Amino acid sequence: MIKVEGVSKEFVNAKKYPGLKGAVKGLFSNEKERKLAVNDISFEIADGEMVGYIGGNGAGKSTTIKMMTGIIVPTSGIIEVDGIVPYKNRMQNAQNIGVVFGQRTQLWWNLPLGETFTILKEIYKVNDKDFKKRMKFLNEVLDLGKFMNNTVRTLSLGQRMRADLAASLLHNPKTLYLDEPTIGLDLVVKDKIRNAIKEINAKYHSKVILTTHDLTDIEEICHRILIIDKGTIIYDGTLENIKDKYGKTRMISVDLHDISVVKKINFNKIFNVSKKDFNYQIDGKTVTFIINKDKVSVSAVLSNLMGKTDVKDIRIKETDIGDIVKQIYIAGI
Ligand SMILES: Nc1ncnc2c1ncn2[C@@H]1O[C@H](COP(=O)(O)OP(=O)(O)OP(=O)(O)O)[C@@H](O)[C@H]1O
Ligand SMILES: [Mg+2]
Incomplete structure (x- = not known):
């Protein structure tokens, strides 16, 4: 179960000035730029739920996901994921979650894909029996066999994304965070990824939090949606309800x-x-x-x-x- 209570995030950065002169001026200036990226949001996500987190560019989606995964610390409010405060117990939290950021890979660029999985097996301390079982399942739903021996750097975007998703699932996480997992992919690969997410959820009952600009992702995967606008949650409910209202x-x-x-x-x-x-x-x-x-x-x-x-x-x-x-x-x- 995930609990997000009254969470805000304000970024404070040194004010930047244009040009070389500006850079020098910036060195001696104390002026700060503040950005309230997430403004007092609250929601709960139950085990096994698949929730779509949607909103325009800069609405605060990635910032929320980063706080939930423990990468950044909220300015105020409380987050608890399966009893753990992610930004306080990062290591413990990492054992329980899988994360895919569609915009960048988490795989080792110069290693063959297969070796990446062996390393992750060690990092997450997955035993041999579980490793075999999960690799077999992930192979089936994501069709990794053909490029298992290829270096990550040589994979196509669609292959890399499938590999990233598999890597995030190797330790069977209770929560899966997907930040734009289908970005830039063709329809066939999108479909593969969507089906894999559904199968993983059905089999392991993992919670899925999905941000996307592709609303077909949401329609196919999520029953519930949260809509965020300028850092504030403006809708939390079913997709059907909103379709009824605006259909x-x-x-x-x-x-x-x-x-x-x-x-x-x-x-x-x-x-x-x-x-x-x-x-x-x-x-x-x-x-x-x-x-x-x-x-x-x-x-x-x-x-x-x-x-x-x-x-x-x-x-x-x-x-x-x-x-x-x-x-x-x-x-x-
Ligand atoms: N490290 C940072 N320092 C300052 N401002 C930031 C930082 N990270 C994000 N922001 C700002 O916070 C706001 C929310 O950003 P965020 O990345 O959460 O949006 P998003 O909903 O994920 O958008 P997108 O759909 O474009 O990915 C934006 O205005 C962004 O510029
Ligand atoms: Mg984002």
């Missing part, structure tokens, strides 16, 4: 000759709806309406527009989770 949403993108007319129309007043049920974003000459189809009809929006300017093109899109998250950023829950 009524339609997005209509319209290319216009004269985009300025959009701002002159008070749609919310015309349709008598709040911003939650009707909103729009403008990008160049395209306006994208985000509407609750139960409150406002697509045709009513279009007829209001068409009377006032030429419409070049219209695209209607069913919402996916990505759009829903975007909407929460704009309108809130």
Whole structure:
């Protein structure tokens, strides 16, 4: 069980000044730059749960994972993972967790992959019998056989990621932290990784905390999601619930000759709806309406527009989770 209670992280760094002169100035300056990356977050994760941790760039996902794995210390608040405070008992915690950071490998660059696993076996003190059993299972779900003798440096990104995932699982951790495990991978490898995560969870009942920008990862793996925005958790619940709530949403993108007319129309007043049920974003000459189809009809929006300017093109899109998250950023829950 994981407990995160009122956790915040503020980074404090010496202020940087541009250029060589600036670097010298920086040496003698005491000015500090502060960044509140995570702001008073709380949640619990039960054994065997698979949770998606999502949010925009810089929202605070990796910072949270780093605190949960013990790499960095919270500025305030308490984290407990299976009874251990990760940043206080790093070594003990390391025995219980597996970590994959998609952006960088944790394997030894110049060693053949097989040797890497032998070293990890020693580090984690896995006995011969367990080692054989787990390697067999990991080989089956991640298909490592073909490149087991290759040097890590020569592996393709997809092969390396499968190897990284296997390495993080060798000691059968109770908790698996995956920070963008499918980044940059093709669809076939993504699928392999997703299936492997599901099989590992089913077999070992490990908790999985997954951050990703690929919402298919979430849809396929996680029942529960946490959404973080500017360091604050803005949603903690099921994926279904959020789909129900926002599944009524339609997005209509319209290319216009004269985009300025959009701002002159008070749609919310015309349709008598709040911003939650009707909103729009403008990008160049395209306006994208985000509407609750139960409150406002697509045709009513279009007829209001068409009377006032030429419409070049219209695209209607069913919402996916990505759009829903975007909407929460704009309108809130
Ligand atoms: N060591 C650090 N010093 C100062 N600021 C930092 C540091 N690490 C992260 N930050 C800042 O904290 C905020 C949160 O960063 P974090 O890496 O947790 O975001 P993220 O949600 O993982 O984003 P992404 O989706 O881009 O990976 C960002 O504004 C980032 O610039
Ligand atoms: Mg990150």
